[in-house]
Amino acid sequence: MEPVAESLAIRCNPARSGRRLGPAALLLLVSVFTGFMPTGFLPAAAVAEDQPSAEAVQARLEGLRAEIDSITRALDEQRAERDVELSRLADTERQLAARTAELRETRAALDQADERRKTLSLELTGLEQEVDAIRQRLAEQLQIAYRVGVESRLRALLNQRDPGLISRTLALHGYLARARLETIGEFERQRLELERVRTELAQNATELERLAGLQDLARGRQADALAQRREVLARLEARIRDRDSELAELNRSAAQL
Structure with a gap:
């Protein structure tokens, strides 16, 4: 060295x-x-x-541009699909709101029908009790009138009293009896009318319950459809975000060439 x-x-x-x-x-x-x-x-x-040569750089740049164009078209399609899904989601939400409102109205009608049925049942019970009381009083009065009439007629025959007075007395008792019978008949008609209305309300309540069941099922289906729409939209939004990130990365790579 x-x-x-x-x-x-x-x-x-x-x-x-x-x-x-x-x-x-x-x-x-x-x-x-x-x-x-x-x-x-x-x-x-x-x-x-x-x-790298200019030709290699140009080829790489053209490849990046092709990828960018492809991803851009895919993004446009996915955004259009997202708009369609958003529209469908809005329709489903409106339908669900309508089904919910209908079900709420039906249940309110059911509550009203039930309250009306309870009121009529109370009225019917009171009317039946009143009719029974009138019948009982009428039976007692008829028994008394019968005994009084028979005894008066016998005494008139024995004492040779005026039979016209006895006839008028019996006629008065008969009038009172007929009046009470008419009252009973009127009560009976009212009772039958109340019974008819109560039966009609029961039938109406049954129909309302059936309708509420159908509406509840429809509302459940709409709620399931809404959940599915939201899941589809969430997946689509995730794909769009991924594509956006990929597109941004490609644009940065192209800008560096």
């Missing part, structure tokens, strides 16, 4: 060699003995080999 170093020193020292070395020669000597060559001092051909 000493002769080589000395030779290098002689070559680098113009006083000893008598010649001045240029920077390129000095660099070449250093690279020979150290094995290191700075990139900036490499030959142009060697540097060019490490860089």
